[in-house]
Amino acid sequence: MVCRMFRIEAEVDKARRDLLHSRLRETNTAASPVLAALRGTTAERQLPLHIWAMTGADELAGGLVGHTWSTWLQVTYLWVDAVHRGTGLGSRLLAEAERAAREDRACRAARVETWDFQAPDFYRKRGYEVVGVVPDFPPGVTEFTLTKKLA
Template identity: 75%
Template sequence: MVSPMFRLETEVDKARRDLLRRRLRETNTAASPVLRALRGTPGEREAPLHVWVMDPGGALAGGLVGHTWTTWLHVTYLWVDAPHRGAGIGSRILAEAERLAVTERGARHARVETWDFQAPDFYRRHGYEVVCAIPDYPPGITEYTLTKCLR
């Protein structure tokens, strides 16, 4: 057996990253009866889901970037510009993403990660429950993972 060569890279090699992701998905799918039973390839089961709100002048007022995967909505980013905060835009954005995930994608659950200074209370008010808290990630901050049953 040849000894492996290790190489640290700080630049993104997109082709290699995609190859690694594809091979990991193949390995996971082969090992999991649940993933094997799902329709489509792993790439077909994951789809971007974005919701944007523009102000009257056409500037970005807020938005959500996420994706659906199997029966889950994963909220990656949710942001509202400071002048528009407190007007319910974030709530409407989240509700629209959940609605689309359920009606268009068959999602049954949602998940999000947020830091203690960001929006854990916002998500709790919208029915999300904390399932994980990681203190000191990054130092001095707690990261929360929250989930919600959508149906």
């Protein structure tokens, strides 16, 4: 018999979040031959990828934070300090992340989300193509999803 009574809760709960994530992954893996083929391989896990640019005074000049999963690089954050913008540092950080993803982790593609006031043109100039647009997210702003083949 299926229980039809539920208690709905709205609270931050790391253990439940992790359980939900695990169960979702199991469901997705069972439904997808591609995900099933990754099971037990290093490509199955999300592996952090961090690239840092430090000044001679050991201060953060810029950095890229992302992860690799399957055959993809996901760029989460890319930031360059204002005094170093326009010097090519952002391009160097992105190129190094792409190189590491491609050569060290066998990634074939990269993806990034960015807002219209951030860097869609920066990524386009580096070979990324817009594959998704979400207008008014957040209100008054457009979000772009861009991808690039790394092979």
